[in-house]
Each structure stands twice: as structure tokens, then as C-alpha cells.
Amino acid sequence: MSWAASYFTKQINLVSIVGGDFPKGEMDGLKKIGVDLEGLEIKDTGKTFFWAGRYHMNMISRDTLATDLNVLDDFNPVLPKTYKSSEFVMLGNLTPDLQEQVLDQLDGTQSFVALDTMNFWMDLAMDKLLEVIERVDVLMINDEEARQLSGEYALVHAAEKILTMGPKYLIIKKGEHGALLFDKENIFFAPGLPLAEVKDPTGAGDTFAGGFMGYLTKTGDISFENMKRAVIYGSAMASFCVEEFSLDGLKKLDTDIIESRVKEFAELVRFSL
């Protein structure tokens, strides 16, 4: 998320926790691109969160081979003072309790708060999740999660219902098929870019969120028209993410490469009547 956002803004306040095993080089890399690590707790005696899985051919379904919460298990996020007035806030996909803890520490001057979550928290902690959803500006989930959260199958109806739960905007991610952006009056369909090779979809959602929030931060404009562009930038960043393993696709970019990828998205759906 930070790597993706770093191409749009140099003021990134990271809040997270890692163990003593976390590679120092990665932290130096983050510092270099302007990420403030004051909010990163390093628990020397613990191990970093670990997930391993095997993706199916379609690169959507996957079998989880291992999930070790490790230091995440008793994470207690504390926001440094300078973070509390962050204008744009992205709440990553963790327990709704932790997301709420972060929300409670903000000073209330935020322009825009975004929330990522997943079916897992809907199954396990729906009440708390609904409390958090009520407090954010945009919710990002996938199509199945939108159906589960709303109890509606048609995404148009699902969106209508979710937009009564608090958020002004809803982003429904559909993997290779693209993403939908909704507010109460408008729908925008961001295409998925057909890629010749997908090596590793891990982190595509976070990369999307980083690109989306980075672009909003850079432009400071939260109109629907600009949010459409932010969804395209987020999609472009995600397309770089999945083309390479791990963070490899995200570390070697520059503005020209990103702009030219974004133009591919524009060209892909361009037609005149």
C-alpha cells in the first residue's frame, strides 16, 4: 500500500507491527521513498505475520497453506501525534476492532477515510464491522463480499443498500474484470487490463488501495469525477503488482511508466458514438 502510494505522495504515515525477523532492508526502502515509520512497532522477540497459499489457474481462487498471525495477534495500534491529523486515512484489512481503535485516535479533521475488509470479518464480527463501516467515506470490497454484506445479489441493489450504511462511496473490486465505483447517483466501471502474464496476485487489493488513496492525496479532490481517475490509477498500480512476484512489480516504477499504463486503460474502453 505504501509502495503504491509513494508514487503520488511523499507524506505517508505507516501504522503496523512487525517482528524481529522483518528484513531491515525493506524498512530502509520504505524510509527512502518517504514513508514515516514512527507508527511501525517492531517487536524484536516476535515474528512477523506470515501467510502462504497456492493460487489456482484463474488467479482468484486460492488454497491457504499457512496463516500465522504472530505479532499481529496482540497488535495494539498507537498513532504518533503527528499522524492524528492525517487528511487521508486508509484502514487496511484487519479486525474491525483494530480499525475502530485507529479511527478513535484520529482528531476528526480528516477529509477522507477509506476502509478495506473481507468476508472473514463479515462472518466473524459483523456487528463491529457495521459500526466501522458507518464511520468511513468509502468501502472497498469484492463482488461476493458486497453480496454478503447487503444480502442482495444484483450489484446495483447491493450498492444501494451499502450506501445507506454510512459510506458515501463504494468500490466493488472484480479482479481481472475490473472495478465498480458507486455513489448514490452515479456508477463508474473501471476495466480490468487484460495482462499477458499474472505472476502473483497477492497484495493486488492493497496496491489498488495505495494507488487510489495516493492519487486522491496528490490531487486533494474527492469529487466523483476525480474518484473515477483514482480508481483507474489504483487499477493501474494493481496491474503492475500482479505482473511480478511480491513487491518486484512496484519497486521499479516511475511517473512515465504509470502514466503510460493509465493511458492503456483509457484506450481500452475508448469509443465514440
Add this chain to the structure above:
Amino acid sequence: MSWAASYFTKQINLVSIVGGDFPKGEMDGLKKIGVDLEGLEIKDTGKTFFWAGRYHMNMISRDTLATDLNVLDDFNPVLPKTYKSSEFVMLGNLTPDLQEQVLDQLDGTQSFVALDTMNFWMDLAMDKLLEVIERVDVLMINDEEARQLSGEYALVHAAEKILTMGPKYLIIKKGEHGALLFDKENIFFAPGLPLAEVKDPTGAGDTFAGGFMGYLTKTGDISFENMKRAVIYGSAMASFCVEEFSLDGLKKLDTDIIESRVKEFAELVRFSL
């Protein structure tokens, strides 16, 4: 297919076969909208092709409850003389043998021949199907079929391979997610319109083909730019099809309704950089 095309052209030459049970009112309806029925064989002693199925919630998967070929079983399409010089030809999804029989009767002056097919014929009659594919200008299949036909998972590679098999254009249909149009140099992504209600997806593919071919016939322009518009018109017609049961969604349209639906597609993907 004829109903969808009828909003764009009044010169539709239908080739098919029905039994004595086929409702006369439907034939009158087709005549009224300008469909030439000289190529429609009516086998009074036989019964019309019949299919019944149950769709799953996602409106893509379905269980077939009954398939009775009936008169289709020994269909032997004979083109009336006036049909043989048809400029635009759409070969519907039947056995590759029958499709070839129709191709063989054409006088060779066609501007554009389109082919619909499905996984069933790939499993059963791949060699003959490949012969037919070699002779057409555009192939219309869904994403799974493109993967099966090419042996490539990534649609970009699948398209590359299929475009070496004969067709100049390839349309990959992705149901609610939209459709992709390829030629050797270009890709176009036509969005799926998020619909509040889908009542009956039966015939959506044929309706798409009818709208697509109808629009090409009307405009007489087979450039990639115009073919993009044709894909949008086909998608718009398919969206009307699935909103109602059977042909109900297609019989009550007019140019204004269609144009306004097409504008919804344009608005759905519109963004500026």
C-alpha cells in the same frame, strides 16, 4: 438474433427449421419487422427444437433439464437464391457441419461473416470447427471457450493464437463483466452494464450477435473503430434481452430507447485524464 437485428436493418434473411408446433403468431411477428422467412423450413410433422434449464443465482451456470433436438436433428439448410449474396452473414451456434454447409452455398461476395460456437463443438467436432473458423471474419465465444480453443489461459495470449486461425477479429464474451474485441493490433473492452434485475439470460449471446451484426449492416463499416460501436450496440441489445423473460425485452424497443441505453454504456466507462 433477428429481433435484435431488426432495429438496425430491414433486410434480414433467416435460415432455420421449425416444427408444426411453432406458433404462427411468432412467424407473423418476424414478417412484420422485415424478416424474410423464405429460408425457414417448416416441417409440419416434426416438433421444434426444445431446451429447458434452471439457472443458478449467478445467471451464468445452469443445469440443463431437457434438450430435444427434434427437427434440428436432420436439418439440411438450403439457402434461397436471393440469400446467397447477403453482405453480412451470421452463422449461429449449431454443428460446424451445418455452418459449413451454409458457407458453401454463399456466392463469395460477402463483406463479413461471423461465427458463434461453443465448447460442446470443441469437444465433439474440433477438426471441422477449425475448418469453419478459418473461413470467417469474426469469431464470438466466451472466455472459457477462448481458453479451450487456444490452450492459453491469459486471454491476451488466447486471442493472439486464435487470430492466427483465420478470423481477423475475435470477440470474447464475459457475461455480466462485458466483452473484449481483439484484432491483431488492438483490444477494446466493452463494459457489462450493471442491471438491477436479470430475469432470463437465455438468448443473450444470440441477441448480442443480432445487435452487433445489425449495427454493422446498418453502417456498412467494418473498421475496428466501428466494430467497437457494434460491440456496444450488441451489448445494449443483450442487456434488454436478459431483463425480461424470453423475447419480451426485445419486442418493445425503439431507436430512442436503444440510443439511450447505448449512452449509459458510454457514460459508465467515461473518465478524463
